[in-house]
Amino acid sequence: MKKERSKKYRALQLIRILSQTAFFGLFFYFLLRTHFTGEDYIGRVEVFFHFDPLLAITTAIASRVLFASFILAAVTIVVTLVAGRFVCGWVCPLGSVHQFFSHIFKKAKLLKPRKEDKSRSRLAWKYLILIAVLVASLFAVDLVGFADPLSFLYRSFATAVVPVLARVGAAFTGLLYGLKIPSFGDAAAQFFGTLSLNQTYQQGFFLGLLFLGVVLLNISKERFWCRYLCPAGALLGILARWNVPKVRIDMEKCIECNLCTLHCQTQANPFPNEEWRSSECVYCYTCAAICPTKAVRFPVKATPEKIESINLSRRKLILTSALAVVAAPFFKITPAAKRAAARLIRPPGALPEPRFLQKCVKCGECMKACPTNALQPALDEAGPEGIWTPVLKPRIGYCEYYCSLCTQVCPTGAIKELTIEEKIKVKIGSAWVNKSRCIPYVLGSPCIVCEEHCPTSPKAIKLVRTEVQLIDGTVQTPLAPVIDLDLCIGCGICENKCPVVDDPAIFCTSVGETRSEKNRLLLDIIKPETQPGEPSDPYR
Amino acid sequence: MNRRDFMKDLALGGVVLRFGPSLLAQAGSQPDMAMVTGESPAAITTAALAVLGGMKRFIAKGDKVMIKPNIGWDRTPELAATTNPEVIKTLVELCLDAGAKEVTVMDNTTNQAQRCYARSGIAEAAKAGGAKVPFVNEYHLKKMALGGEWLKEWEVFTDFVEADKLINVPIAKHHSLSRLTMGMKNWLGAIGGARNQLHQKLDEAMVDLAAFFKPQLTVLDAYRVLTRNGPQGGRTSDAKLQKTVIASIDPVATDTAGAGFFDIRPEELVYLGIAARRGLGQTDLEKLNIEKRTV
Numbered sequence: 157m158k159k160e161r162s163k164k165y166r167a168l169q170l171i172r173i174l175s176q177t178a179f180f181g182l183f184f185y186f187l188l189r190t191h192f193t194g195e196d197y198i199g200r201v202e203v204f205f206h207f208d209p210l211l212a213i214t215t216a217i218a219s220r221v222l223f224a225s226f227i228l229a230a231v232t233i234v235v236t237l238v239a240g241r242f243v244c245g246w247v248c249p250l251g252s253v254h255q256f257f258s259h260i261f262k263k264a265k266l267l268k269p270r271k272e273d274k275s276r277s278r279l280a281w282k283y284l285i286l287i288a289v290l291v292a293s294l295f296a297v298d299l300v301g302f303a304d305p306l307s308f309l310y311r312s313f314a315t316a317v318v319p320v321l322a323r324v325g326a327a328f329t330g331l332l333y334g335l336k337i338p339s340f341g342d343a344a345a346q347f348f349g350t351l352s353l354n355q356t357y358q359q360g361f362f363l364g365l366l367f368l369g370v371v372l373l374n375i376s377k378e379r380f381w382c383r384y385l386c387p388a389g390a391l392l393g394i395l396a397r398w399n400v401p402k403v404r405i406d407m408e409k410c411i412e413c414n415l416c417t418l419h420c421q422t423q424a425n426p427f428p429n430e431e432w433r434s435s436e437c438v439y440c441y442t443c444a445a446i447c448p449t450k451a452v453r454f455p456v457k458a459t460p461e462k463i464e465s466i467n468l469s470r471r472k473l474i475l476t477s478a479l480a481v482v483a484a485p486f487f488k489i490t491p492a493a494k495r496a497a498a499r500l501i502r503p504p505g506a507l508p509e510p511r512f513l514q515k516c517v518k519c520g521e522c523m524k525a526c527p528t529n530a531l532q533p534a535l536d537e538a539g540p541e542g543i544w545t546p547v548l549k550p551r552i553g554y555c556e557y558y559c560s561l562c563t564q565v566c567p568t569g570a571i572k573e574l575t576i577e578e579k580i581k582v583k584i585g586s587a588w589v590n591k592s593r594c595i596p597y598v599l600g601s602p603c604i605v606c607e608e609h610c611p612t613s614p615k616a617i618k619l620v621r622t623e624v625q626l627i628d629g630t631v632q633t634p635l636a637p638v639i640d641l642d643l644c645i646g647c648g649i650c651e652n653k654c655p656v657v658d659d660p661a662i663f664c665t666s667v668g669e670t671r672s673e674k675n676r677l678l679l680d681i682i683k684p685e686t687q688p689g690e691p692s693d694p695y696r
Numbered sequence: 697m698n699r700r701d702f703m704k705d706l707a708l709g710g711v712v713l714r715f716g717p718s719l720l721a722q723a724g725s726q727p728d729m730a731m732v733t734g735e736s737p738a739a740i741t742t743a744a745l746a747v748l749g750g751m752k753r754f755i756a757k758g759d760k761v762m763i764k765p766n767i768g769w770d771r772t773p774e775l776a777a778t779t780n781p782e783v784i785k786t787l788v789e790l791c792l793d794a795g796a797k798e799v800t801v802m803d804n805t806t807n808q809a810q811r812c813y814a815r816s817g818i819a820e821a822a823k824a825g826g827a828k829v830p831f832v833n834e835y836h837l838k839k840m841a842l843g844g845e846w847l848k849e850w851e852v853f854t855d856f857v858e859a860d861k862l863i864n865v866p867i868a869k870h871h872s873l874s875r876l877t878m879g880m881k882n883w884l885g886a887i888g889g890a891r892n893q894l895h896q897k898l899d900e901a902m903v904d905l906a907a908f909f910k911p912q913l914t915v916l917d918a919y920r921v922l923t924r925n926g927p928q929g930g931r932t933s934d935a936k937l938q939k940t941v942i943a944s945i946d947p948v949a950t951d952t953a954g955a956g957f958f959d960i961r962p963e964e965l966v967y968l969g970i971a972a973r974r975g976l977g978q979t980d981l982e983k984l985n986i987e988k989r990t991v
Contacts, residue, residue: 192808192810192811194810194814329835330835333835341835342830342833345833345834345835346830346831346833349809349831349833350810352808352810527808527810527811528808556770556807556808556811557770557807558770558811558815559811595896601896602873602895602896602898603895603896604872604873604895605892605895607872608871608872608873608895608926608927608928609806609928610928611928611930612930613925613928613929613930613931613934614925615925619872635872635873653892654892655890655892655893655895655896657890
């Protein structure tokens with residue numbers, strides 16, 4: 157038998173790599189573009205998420221509401237129904253990351269494809285993860301954000317990869333100045349300045365480690381995540397029923413070398429032919445390109461046929477569902493829902509807390525968009541369900557008055573899209589003065605920094621002459637800040653800019669936030685009467 | 697700038713330093729200050745410079761010029777929190793026409809720099825005029841001896857020190873600590889570090905900074921002035937149209953004259969008193985040659 161590899165499938169393989177590179181590039185371009193670009197409205201930089209049927213389905217179930225933008229997920233569903241898991245192999249940016257590193261690890265001889273692992277049980281993991289996520293969403297607990305590939309990738313990039321890039325960029329810029337080529341240094345500094353890359357995230361180190369860990373799993377098995385863990389891949393696997401292009405092995409040419417199955421990226425088992433798992437195949441064409449005798453082909457066959465799919469034992473299914481049923485209340489054992497947390501300041505436009513948790517997929521889009529780095533992945537602020545959901549940390553950044561970027565980029569509507577005019581009316585919390593730390597109240601000297609930065613007009617921070625007794629017994633009457641809670645929007649710029657840096661003398665808490673009916677300070681009925689649309693204004 | 701020009705400047709500078717601004721005020725027929733009122737920010741700026749004897753009085757051929765507006769806040773020009781973009785654009789053009797080699801417009805903003813540069817309209821206008829409009833670059837920060845009475849040293853953006861000529865273009869605004877913020881307060885945008893800590897002795901800090909930077913020309917934008925809720929405003933009703941620019945060689949006199957747009961007597965501004973005591977400029981406008989015009 158003449159040994160010759162197929163040029164056609166080698167070409168298809170290269171086209172597939174181009175496609176993966178292009179889609180990853182697009183994903184990364186949209187990620188880098190998710191910042192203030194000079195315009196108030198940013199466009200649909202979050203569009204990748206809307207093609208994800210897993211996010212579409214789970215958030216719809218968990219929140220009992222369909223979000224219109226997810227109509228695009230229908231495209232992915234239709235493609236998969238007809239052609240199989242092309243999207244995993246040709247489009248998914250996380251899949252491309254895994255394939256890239258699998259390739260690197262193979263070249264480095266860290267990953268050695270061994271004789272096919274006959275046990276299929278690990279392939280079933282991802283289906284069980286999918287079922288757990290779906291069942292939990294039935295109980296209105298949205299766990300998809302922890303496992304969805306796009307959420308995982310975006311969150312890892314936004315909170316770990318981009319900050320690392322930013323810091324490497326800064327070090328590089330510093331190096332250019334160190335080498336006494338300041339014109340290059342200036343160019344680099346302006347370039348990185350234009351990208352406005354956020355550099356600081358709480359948990360960024362751990363989120364980065366998690367990402368690194370998942371990448372390193374590829375040393376154990378090629379595309380480990382895609383094979384064993386990905387719930388979105390599992391969903392597409394279930395949808396892949398027709399698979400118009402089907403793998404066929406010409407047994408007259410086949411020398412039974414088993415290379416195709418050995419190098420299959422997702423354990424779809426092209427050989428023996430009748431054991432091909434159409435639900436696992438991502439159409440990477442590695443098998444057809446690697447075959448030494450051109451025996452493996454993908455002819456188009458419209459006829460459905462018996463499909464070899466993953467056998468999920470009923471026992472496991474029931475067990476997983478039962479676990480998910482338990483998991484739902486398990487995630488709720490927390491005082492978080494009992495009363496509003498003072499430091500849980502959500503982005504403007506965030507839905508009321510229970511609704512917010514049902515919709516937020518922890519993707520980190522809002523955190524990437526935030527111009528002041530204020531939005532941070534929560535750890536314990538919002539209970540277990542709320543891990544990695546966005547929380548505004550005034551000590552890191554503040555809410556820019558004329559900015560509604562986070563509301564525009566939220567892919568699920570957990571943060572309601574707002575115009576600038578709508579956004580400036582939203583109150584996300586209230587500011588409080590800690591008189592035992594505030595410079596005028598304690599030292600009797602002037603400061604006014606909080607008042608100066610307060611963005612509302614009239615200002616929510618008023619300056620009042622206050623008698624302060626100093627340590628020598630003398631009395632000073634400096635201007636000291638007092639908050640008008642009707643006007644305060646909780647943006648946090650006062651806390652951020654307070655010169656008492658370690659523990660600011662003015663700070664924001666969530667009370668009074670527009671989105672909550674319970675986290676109130678004063679009922680409207682007992683507020684002094686003001687004319688509608690006329691906030692109290694001492695200047696008038 | 698060639699060596700001969702440098703020697704000339706040095707000699708002239710020596711004379712100016714020796715006899716102080718008061719002598720300069722009386723020297724020659726050129727006015728020390730122009731106050732021009734009119735409908736168009738560009739036209740009144742051009743006219744103000746013409747009154748002072750043209751931009752060539754300040755700019756030599758081949759100069760690198762730094763223009764320092766107030767771009768501190770993420771506000772539109774109508775809200776009068778930032779310098780009028782037309783004024784900046786006109787000054788850029790005048791500098792280039794006068795032979796400047798390069799004109800840079802920049803400020804260390806308070807809100808996100810990209811936002812302030814965009815919404816103030818200054819980045820677009822200055823670029824259209826032919827200027828470079830970079831963001832401040834932390835690598836250009838240098839701790840410098842300011843030689844002030846209170847501020848001995850602080851981190852300064854060297855761009856403002858290294859330029860051949862410096863033009864300060866503040867906007868006249870209400871401020872709850874210094875009462876008004878105009879030219880001298882504008883220098884807080886040329887420095888880095890923990891600027892918010894200067895507020896504990898703001899008047900002294902402003903004077904020390906003004907003494908350090910010494911602009912060749914100050915152009916106070918009072919096309920719109922901010923009368924309350926300073927220094928950001930927020931409603932158009934916080935701003936008041938005055939349709940005026942004041943251009944002067946004397947940075948203290950500019951701020952003194954600017955107080956006239958508000959119900960504030962110059963004597964009430966503590967920093968003007970300190971500045972006058974230190975001989976930085978004139979607070980007695982009677983002693984200056986001021987020309988007022990309407991175009």
